[in-house]
Amino acid sequence: MSDENPRILKISILRFDPHDPEDFPHMETFEIEEAHGMTLYVALNEIREHHDNSLKFDFVCRAGICGSCSMLVNGRPTLACRTLTKKLDEHFTLAPLPLFELIGDLSVYTGKWMRGMNERLESWIHEKENELNVDKLEEKMEPALADEIYELDRCVECGCCVAGCGTAQMKPYFVGAVGLNKIARYQLDPRDKRSDEDYYELIGDEDGVFGCMTLLGCEDVCPKDLPLQSKIAYLRRMMIKTALKN
Amino acid sequence: MKIIHTDVLIVGGGLAGLRVATGVKERGHDAIVLSLVPPKRSHSAAAQGGMQASLANGKMGEGDNEDVHFSDTIKGSDWGADQVVARMFTHCAPKAIRELAHWGVPWTRVQRGDHTAIINAEKVIINEKDEAHGLITARDFGGTKKWRTCYTSDGTGHSMLFAMDNKAKKEKVEVHERLEAMAIIHEKGRCEGVVARNLMNGELVAYIAKATTIATGGYGRIYSVSTNAIICQGTAHAMALETGVATLGNMEAIQFHPTAIVPVGILTTEGCRGDGGLLLDKDGYRFMPDYEPDKKELASRDVVSRRMTEHMRKGKGVKSRYGDHLWLDITILGRAHIEKNLREVKEICENFLGIDPAVDWIPVRPTQHYSMGGIRTKYTGESQTMKGLYSAGEAACWDMHGFNRLGGNSVSETVVAGMLVAEYISDFLDSSDSDMEIHTSKIEYFVKKEQDKLDALLCKENGEDAYVLRRRMEEIMMEKVGIFRNGDDLKDAVDELEELLKRSSNIEVFRSKSRAANPALVNAYRTQKMIKVALTAALGACLRTESRGAHSREDFPKRDDENWLKRTITSWPDENQTLPTVNYEEINIATMELPPGFRGYGKDLTSHHPQTASRVAKVDKITQELEEKGSDRFEIQNELMPFIDKLPEKYRGINERFGENV
Numbered sequence: 071m072s073d074e075n076p077r078i079l080k081i082s083i084l085r086f087d088p089h090d091p092e093d094f095p096h097m098e099t100f101e102i103e104e105a106h107g108m109t110l111y112v113a114l115n116e117i118r119e120h121h122d123n124s125l126k127f128d129f130v131c132r133a134g135i136c137g138s139c140s141m142l143v144n145g146r147p148t149l150a151c152r153t154l155t156k157k158l159d160e161h162f163t164l165a166p167l168p169l170f171e172l173i174g175d176l177s178v179y180t181g182k183w184m185r186g187m188n189e190r191l192e193s194w195i196h197e198k199e200n201e202l203n204v205d206k207l208e209e210k211m212e213p214a215l216a217d218e219i220y221e222l223d224r225c226v227e228c229g230c231c232v233a234g235c236g237t238a239q240m241k242p243y244f245v246g247a248v249g250l251n252k253i254a255r256y257q258l259d260p261r262d263k264r265s266d267e268d269y270y271e272l273i274g275d276e277d278g279v280f281g282c283m284t285l286l287g288c289e290d291v292c293p294k295d296l297p298l299q300s301k302i303a304y305l306r307r308m309m310i311k312t313a314l315k316n
Numbered sequence: 317m318k319i320i321h322t323d324v325l326i327v328g329g330g331l332a333g334l335r336v337a338t339g340v341k342e343r344g345h346d347a348i349v350l351s352l353v354p355p356k357r358s359h360s361a362a363a364q365g366g367m368q369a370s371l372a373n374g375k376m377g378e379g380d381n382e383d384v385h386f387s388d389t390i391k392g393s394d395w396g397a398d399q400v401v402a403r404m405f406t407h408c409a410p411k412a413i414r415e416l417a418h419w420g421v422p423w424t425r426v427q428r429g430d431h432t433a434i435i436n437a438e439k440v441i442i443n444e445k446d447e448a449h450g451l452i453t454a455r456d457f458g459g460t461k462k463w464r465t466c467y468t469s470d471g472t473g474h475s476m477l478f479a480m481d482n483k484a485k486k487e488k489v490e491v492h493e494r495l496e497a498m499a500i501i502h503e504k505g506r507c508e509g510v511v512a513r514n515l516m517n518g519e520l521v522a523y524i525a526k527a528t529t530i531a532t533g534g535y536g537r538i539y540s541v542s543t544n545a546i547i548c549q550g551t552a553h554a555m556a557l558e559t560g561v562a563t564l565g566n567m568e569a570i571q572f573h574p575t576a577i578v579p580v581g582i583l584t585t586e587g588c589r590g591d592g593g594l595l596l597d598k599d600g601y602r603f604m605p606d607y608e609p610d611k612k613e614l615a616s617r618d619v620v621s622r623r624m625t626e627h628m629r630k631g632k633g634v635k636s637r638y639g640d641h642l643w644l645d646i647t648i649l650g651r652a653h654i655e656k657n658l659r660e661v662k663e664i665c666e667n668f669l670g671i672d673p674a675v676d677w678i679p680v681r682p683t684q685h686y687s688m689g690g691i692r693t694k695y696t697g698e699s700q701t702m703k704g705l706y707s708a709g710e711a712a713c714w715d716m717h718g719f720n721r722l723g724g725n726s727v728s729e730t731v732v733a734g735m736l737v738a739e740y741i742s743d744f745l746d747s748s749d750s751d752m753e754i755h756t757s758k759i760e761y762f763v764k765k766e767q768d769k770l771d772a773l774l775c776k777e778n779g780e781d782a783y784v785l786r787r788r789m790e791e792i793m794m795e796k797v798g799i800f801r802n803g804d805d806l807k808d809a810v811d812e813l814e815e816l817l818k819r820s821s822n823i824e825v826f827r828s829k830s831r832a833a834n835p836a837l838v839n840a841y842r843t844q845k846m847i848k849v850a851l852t853a854a855l856g857a858c859l860r861t862e863s864r865g866a867h868s869r870e871d872f873p874k875r876d877d878e879n880w881l882k883r884t885i886t887s888w889p890d891e892n893q894t895l896p897t898v899n900y901e902e903i904n905i906a907t908m909e910l911p912p913g914f915r916g917y918g919k920d921l922t923s924h925h926p927q928t929a930s931r932v933a934k935v936d937k938i939t940q941e942l943e944e945k946g947s948d949r950f951e952i953q954n955e956l957m958p959f960i961d962k963l964p965e966k967y968r969g970i971n972e973r974f975g976e977n978v
Binding site: 072085089090096098106109117118123124125126128129130131132133134135136137138152154164173174177179180181182184185188189192193194195197201202203205206207208209210211212213216219220224226227259261262 | 353354356357358359361362371402410411412413414417418419420422423426427428449450451452468469471474478481483492493494517518545546547579580582596636660667669670717783826827828830831833834835836839969970971972974
């Protein structure tokens with residue numbers, strides 16, 4: 071893009087306001103002038119401010135950290151805030167993330183889905199009771215193990231892996247790569263006292279690790295490049311071993 | 317009318333809010349958290365570099381303890397902080413981090429043996445002891461004597477927030493997402509809850525609670541460029557002001573972070589410089605040692621931001637279409653280090669700038685980052701003027717940062733304030749003092765008032781465009797209430813903001829008339845609130861004729877303890893006022909553990925208070941006498957400024973520290 075001749079972007083957005091009984095899902099195209107370094111965050115705000123102030127979308131950190139703004143860009147789930155328009159053609163489409171409850175236009179209720187998944191998988195440390203004395207030195211941990219846990223802890227629950235998942239399309243209760251990654255993370259963590267049998271109870275079925283059809287769209291679209299493929303494979307081996315043992 | 321009752325209502329689902337919620341739950345009280353976004357999306361997640369806690373586990377942290385952390389915090393605050401609060405904080409920070417470690421934060425750990433670090437542009441070998449292997453490690457940050465900032469790579473806030481939110485889920489804390497607090501319900505100086513709006517369907521809901529906690533973070537978005545998340549708009553501060561009873565403290569105390577990327581203003585952590593990164597000018601020249609030969613790039617944030625601005629004003633900035641900037645060079649840290657400890661920074665550079673920070677320099681300039689000011693509270697977190705209203709974290713001014721916050725002290729404050737305020741609230745709830753009677757007609761009155769305001773915005777014709785007012789407000793704050801301030805600009809800012817406030821009563825929501833999810837309506841009422849908050853900051857800055865911490869007046873370069881060792885207290889007693897009411901609260905030197913002194917940056921321009929010398933003499937005398945008697949550091953501290961009895965009993969214990977008492 072040269073400064074003298076900025077492109078005119080044609081942005082087609084799938085719009086629908088479920089609170090308006092007259093409304094129905096439809097595409098609407100907006101034309102805006104591209105600016106240097108423009109991201110979809112900038113572009114969508116410009117549309118809202120200057121073209122249609124009813125356009126609904128979600129941004130919070132606008133820095134690729136919080137996971138709020140995932141949407142389909144030309145059909146592919148990704149974080150909108152860090153998508154530069156210069157990497158897209160002049161004409162592109164935006165649509166809300168599928169599988170999540172629609173709030174309106176590009177805004178979806180990922181929070182509700184993630185809460186359900188987290189509560190179901192009890193994605194917190196199950197520590198021994200009354201073990202903590204805050205005055206005492208912290209328990210030691212191997213530095214490499216802490217790094218390994220952090221690697222999986224980086225998930226931002228943006229929902230891209232769920233939107234990109236073939237299994238999730240067919241099984242409404244599938245925990246998704248996001249859920250399986252949580253279990254892999256806690257299973258690594260010595261502070262969590264759950265046994266493999268406990269994890270089996272949570273993911274040892276068709277809605278858990280055995281539901282995955284290994285299409286691995288999750289890993290392709292994960293904005294944090296989490297090692298989802300290897301972790302799902304690992305969990306599956308572990309769960310089969312656990313099942314055979316019992 | 318929908319009414320929801322609970323014991324403790326918490327507005328804001330970031331680190332501070334969630335920690336208050338789990339704390340009161342543990343004490344047997346019910347809690348509901350209202351959050352604009354799913355809690356894990358809160359701005360706490362964006363904290364990158366780390367959390368200060370004086371664990372002293374690593375080689376470079378040896379000798380660290382609460383005393384050193386306290387002294388760094390007070391100097392950093394330019395003596396504006398409440399020293400008792402700062403003591404409570406530094407005492408509890410190690411406890412808070414150990415608690416978080418227990419709840420699952422994968423803190424980066426000490427690795428035994430030799431490893432290479434970059435200090436002052438040179439490679440240095442640091443040897444970590446065998447015994448420390450596996451304990452929580454720390455990095456260097458600005459304005460600190462020791463390496464005290466604990467971290468998980470540069471995703472510290474993210475890891476802390478996820479662990480905290482998971483803990484809240486475990487404790488079955490009820491979270492109502494996409495709910496926005498609109499007004500505080502109150503009567504005779506007693507806070508009784510809030511009216512909230514559901515952002516998905518537009519419904520107004522009354523939440524009635526014995527204690528209400530505001531934990532909504534800062535108000536950075538009153539500026540056009542800020543590192544803050546876009547939800548950090550200060551609307552809860554306006555909500556407190558609009559009671560006419562609650563007060564705000566030091567709203568003019570606003571921090572600019574030295575290294576946000578240009579032009580979008582996304583933060584690159586202080587850890588970049590803490591780990592050895594350098595600031596360079598257009599000639600590739602490292603300029604900070606010329607200005608601050610001692611601390612260089614790791615001077616306090618306010619100092620580095622001013623020095624960078626000064627240097628750019630000398631024509632040494634790099635010209636760009638978005639104005640001048642400087643370079644942050646982390647290439648000397650090496651790719652391995654960047655990919656392990658600065659990976660968020662790397663991602664941000666790749667995605668937003670299209671550069672590789674292991675090879676390329678990062679374009680940066682100082683950008684609005686943190687609000688030291690906030691809802692003025694006692695050390696318990698309760699408003700000084702409104703019973704039952706509490707505040708914690710960046711939203712509050714309790715006041716541990718004074719006029720400049722140290723890097724790494726913010727996430728640390730959120731969890732410490734959360735754990736303490738939860739106890740004070742629980743004590744309040746356990747006493748009959750918290751008994752409350754409220755008539756449904758009162759609730760109805762407050763709900764109707766909010767409904768009427770929304771109706772007016774939707775029905776108005778030929779009114780003002782909220783976006784126009786808001787963009788102008790943001791520009792005024794950027795141009796006239798920035799890093800360097802002067803009387804003329806500040807006067808202009810106040811006048812023009814007052815005019816915008818008057819115009820904002822006439823805002824019309826164009827075209828988008830839905831009462832349900834409606835971003836235009838949201839922008840309209842938030843703009844009205846944000847202009848009020850901007851006015852408190854601008855007026856406070858205009859009246860404060862001195863320079864202290866991040867508040868830097870070109871026309872009054874001295875720190876003037878004689879006239880200005882006090883907090884700015886702002887309120888809005890009459891809703892028809894077009895300017896806030898400003899009062900001051902004296903800061904008492906006679907009770908200070910660390911009397912006012914020189915921070916050690918540039919020339920000492922302090923105009924000292926007459927009481928300072930006598931307090932210094934007294935502190936020295938007491939210290940000397942007790943040292944001669946063989947008293948330990950705790951006994952001496954207690955004699956100078958007792959604070960321990962103010963803490964909840966469960967947090968009074970002495971912290972174990974490697975090399976000190978272990």
